[in-house]
Amino acid sequence: MLILSRKSGESIVVDGRIHVKIVRVEGDVVKVGISAPPDVPVHRLEIYEEIQRSNQEALANQGQPLPRLAPRKKPEQAGQTKHPVAGPPAGT
Amino acid sequence: MKCMNPIEEELAPPVACDVKLPMGLLGFEQMKEYLLVSNPVEEPFRWLRVKDNPALAFVVIEPFVAFPEYHPDIPQADVEFLGLASPEDASVYTIVTVHAGRRATINLKGPIVINRNTGLGKQVIIANAATYSVQHPLPDAEVAA
Numbered sequence: 262m263l264i265l266s267r268k269s270g271e272s273i274v275v276d277g278r279i280h281v282k283i284v285r286v287e288g289d290v291v292k293v294g295i296s297a298p299p300d301v302p303v304h305r306l307e308i309y310e311e312i313q314r315s316n317q318e319a320l321a322n323q324g325q326p327l328p329r330l331a332p333r334k335k336p337e338q339a340g341q342t343k344h345p346v347a348g349p350p351a352g353t
Numbered sequence: 354m355k356c357m358n359p360i361e362e363e364l365a366p367p368v369a370c371d372v373k374l375p376m377g378l379l380g381f382e383q384m385k386e387y388l389l390v391s392n393p394v395e396e397p398f399r400w401l402r403v404k405d406n407p408a409l410a411f412v413v414i415e416p417f418v419a420f421p422e423y424h425p426d427i428p429q430a431d432v433e434f435l436g437l438a439s440p441e442d443a444s445v446y447t448i449v450t451v452h453a454g455r456r457a458t459i460n461l462k463g464p465i466v467i468n469r470n471t472g473l474g475k476q477v478i479i480a481n482a483a484t485y486s487v488q489h490p491l492p493d494a495e496v497a498a
Contacts, residue, residue: 308462308478311462312478316378316460
């Protein structure tokens, strides 16, 4: 692993197109700014790994029977169709 | 998105829609072409099948069906990547994990967002991921014995 020392406000460039800037250092917290093209996903490692594990577990268990969802008990949903559409706005 | 009925049946056949995930799913980055299969008898669950390997499939569900309070905050970069002009353009699915012991959970941190006009999709790590679990229990779910 390449290890570089950087001061607050200094940057690193990767592959000519990914810029990593040390924005601020406060105690043991380092704020990092990353500029990358939209086709380069950037994630916090622990969340990335958590979702990766969940995906793998979901695939591994695909032989399990499908769950049944008990009908929701709210009376206003009694007449709902069996093809519900996506609810709240997805983008903000 | 482009959809077709793969099987000639008289009564409510399954419908398969093309879904392209150019970045794959996390951990499955190399698989980019999927079919979203809806079978009326399996609603509200659907299958996200790898197009050239039907043995590989994920169970998905629109999270709002099971969890109306879910409010995923899709990062602006993802909105642009998916070409979403308005919230109505987006279909949101969450991957279902069926566990042993008659239990099922959904991943609310990393929903699959699909532009319903183009079939372009992505597994998005939502900006408010810290609020939600990758193993949110599916309420009232009971796995058939």
